[in-house]
Amino acid sequence: MGKFTEESKQLLDLIGGKSNIAAVSHCVTRMRFALNDPAKADIKGIEKIKGVKGTFTQAGQFQVIIGQEVQEFYNDFVAVAGVEGVSKDQVKKAAKKNQNLLQQIMSSIAEIFAPIIPALVVGGLILGFRNVIGEIDFGNGTIVSQSQFWAGVHSFLWLIGEAIFHMLPVGICWSITKKMGTTQILGIVLGCTLVSGQLLNAYGVAGAAADAIPKWDFGFAQVNMIGYQAQVIPAILAGFCLVFLEKFFTKICPKVISMIVVPFFSLVLAVMASHFILGPIGWKIGSWISAGVHAGLTSSVNWLFAGVFGMFYAPLVITGLHHMTNAIDTQLVADFGGTILWPMIALSNIAQGSAVLGMIFLQKKNTKTQEVSIPACISCYLGVTEPAMFGVNLKYGFPFFSAMIGSCIAAIISVGSGVMANSIGVGGIPGILSIQTRYMLIFAICMLVAIIVPFVLTVVVGKKRLTTEDIYGENEDEDTVEVIKVADVDLTKVVAGKVIPLEQVEDEVFSKKLMGDGIAIIPDEEVVHAPADGVIAVTMDDSRHAIGMKLDKGGEVLIHVGIDTVQMNGAGFEYLVEKNQAVKAGQPLLKFSKKEIAAAGKSDTVVCVVM
Structure with a gap:
């Protein structure tokens, strides 16, 4: 029987039972749940469980704050519940179903456009x-009309402007295939077919007579040869159509011929669907909107x-x-x-x-x-x-x-x-x-x-x-933020940088001081040091983004590097000490890469808390 067996049984019951758990994982301070029905969780009851310091929901994840004993609690919980733990990314993926439709759409659009924003x-x-x-x-x-030089500049710059905006469907289709893990070159080719010079440019469609639009004539049917320059929705529909087709054919096709069959049928059918069905639907919607605008005016x-x-x-x-x-x-x-x-x-x-x-x-x-x-x-x-x-x-x-x-x-x-x-x-x-x-x-x-x-x-x-990650120190005067010691421990010695109040950290576990009082530091260096003499009590072997100490003079200190950096799965982090090792004040404990944290889209703020 584990240390937290009874508490685990209570948590399992109050969270809605095993059937309500879609996925579960943990980080250095909390357990992270993706619940099938978040409404079934009895938050007040859970927060009364011995060892639970609080709860909150973020990005569709229900998080139960345990503290530095989270590993033991987690092990006892999965044993009691009869569930298997998964990675943080899997929990995050499972939690997306708890987002409403608008949140999912906005999130998907943001993920698609992020690579092409520059x-x-x-x-x-x-x-x-x-x-x-x-x-x-x-x-x-x-x-332009008054200067040949500026006329030349105007003409030359269109070379870039056309490539970015007129050819936007190419970038969108590529980004979708990249996001969904399918063949990116097929996405690029699909995008090119939407803006081909063989087609009537999208900008000329509105003013063109019906008989002036070129057509593909298949004998039994004719299809308008219309381009989709600068069009977003047709490109998104086309991109996801290609992704669906490629995954479908990959699943059913024998591997020995997949190199030929999968790309051929995926691309050809996606192009046909884009020009025969998805594109015309978009234009029909556009014509309805135009008619509505004119009637309204x-x-x-x-x-x-x-x-x-x-x-x-x-x-x-x-x-x-x-x-x-x-x-x-x-x-x-x-x-x-x-x-x-x-x-x-x-x-x-x-x-x-x-x-x-x-x-x-x-x-x-x-x-x-x-x-x-x-x-x-x-x-x-x-x-x-x-x-x-x-x-x-x-x-x-x-x-x-x-x-x-x-x-x-x-x-x-x-x-x-x-x-x-x-x-x-x-x-x-x-x-x-x-x-x-x-x-x-x-x-x-x-x-x-x-x-x-x-x-x-x-x-x-x-x-x-x-969040504080978005607006560092926006409401604080840098010259007046001076938090030097907490519980007689000089936490500013942990890492060199700008000290900010704990309340400014975007993570509610820390900002609401559910783990204890402390400070946060926007680091100027990439090595975390021991604030006092003690013994290493907590390490995270998979993520390596946090470390806990028991101090010789009493008390425990948690040092947490970055916000949501647990999702980096250890990339950019390196322990310089081992669990149960005695350390002296100022001794290097943990090395991290600011560059890799930034590349992952995370904040590198170091949180230092006296438990």
């Missing part, structure tokens, strides 16, 4: 700059339509179907001498950029995020929103919705005041130059709304939602 940022800045020099009339024409309740359009234009950009609005804008200019649709688009651009500006303010001490946020904000204010949306706003969620609300309010004011643009093409803040002169003042007010509302909403919500 390209989107570059493309956004380039297209924004091209807008300024090529689209804005400064009275005597555009900069010409109705007696156009102000209501303005709110809806202002709210949902940004999500439309995600699908790539926003290009359909160009045909509507062009028709409105021809029919009415101007368009009231384009000003709303420019305001939506500004709103998304302002949400990013709010994130820049919140994360002003997080240099890593600034590298993406600042260029994304600039490109957004110049009229190109993809870097901002995919690189920042969709990643966190609430900035995106804050921008939608600001865009909605600004659009209602704009349409209600009859604001018209002379032409399309100039988005973001420079969009005011395309507004008819008599409407410039009211449009400037709309711009202020599109700047202030998303910024304020993002900051207010962000202060509650963002």
Whole structure:
């Protein structure tokens, strides 16, 4: 009978029994559960169990805080429950089913776009700059029209802009196959078939007559030869279709011929599905949206339509179907001498950029995020929103919705005041130059709304939602944070760096001091040292990211390197001592790699707690 057998029986009963456990693992301080039905867990009852210091739920995982005896508790629990422990990654994967549909969709989109964000940022800045020099009339024409040099620059930069945005489906299909573990070159080839030069460019589809669209003629049926340049949803559908097909054929095909059969049938069928079914469905949705936009603009309740359009234009950009609005804008200019649709688009651009500006303010001490946020904000204010949306706003969620609300309010004011643009093409803040002169003042007010509302909403919500990992020391003055000793142990000796209060650590186990009092340190070096004389009491052989000491003068100290670094499975960590080894104050205990921790997307904050 183990030390925690009785407590394990209580936990098993209160957590909903064996049938409610999808997966279980542990780290240095807590047990991590993926539950089939989280509602069955009796949280109050669990927290009364002897040895349990608290519970919380994070990213779909139900976590029970035990402390440094978690290994013994865990061993007794799996023996009592009759379950097998799994890796932390498996628990994380199992826990995803506890996320709602929106969380799963947002998470998947973020994972797909994460590898291509650098390209989107570059493309956004380039297209924004091209807008300024090529689209804005400064009275005597555009900069491009007045200078051959700038005309050459404008033309040359399109080489990069086209590669990034027009060929975006290639990057998306590649990223999906990479994420799902299938053959990446097939994803690249599939993406190329969506943007082939043999097809009618997606930008020309809206204004093309039905008989002008080229077709594949199979005798019994004809299929439109339409490209999907800059289209997101068709590319995502195509990519996942390829992944499904490849996994299906890999499963059923004998290995001796799989090298030929699997890629051939997977790719051919995926391309057929993309052009024959998935693509046309996307265009049909686009035509419905275009018809709805036109009807709304010409109705007696156009102000209501303005709110809806202002709210949902940004999500439309995600699908790539926003290009359909160009045909509507062009028709409105021809029919009415101007368009009231384009000003709303420019305001939506500004709103998304302002949400990013709010994130820049919140994360002003997080240099890593600034590298993406600042260029994304600039490109957004110049009229190109993809870097901002995919690189920042969709990643966190609430900035995106804050921008939608600001865009909605600004659009209602704009349409209600009859604001018209002379032409399309100039988005973001420079969009005011395309507004008819008599409407410039009211449009400037709309711009202020599109700047202030998303910024304020993002900051207010962000202060509650963002973790300390996202905003290092945002509410602290570096010169006033001085936490030197806890329980007579000088924890600042553990590692050199910036000391911050324990309350700022994003992990509630530490920030709420459930394990004990202490400090956190943003390290300048990569070696953890003993804060006092003692004996090594706890090590984590698989992850090596934490170490516990029993001090000679009494008490226990836990040193935990990084936040969620248990998920790195020991990569970048090396013990310099062994369990039960006596150590002296200042002796090196653990070596870690800041570079590998950063590459894994984790915080390297060192947490030091006196138990």
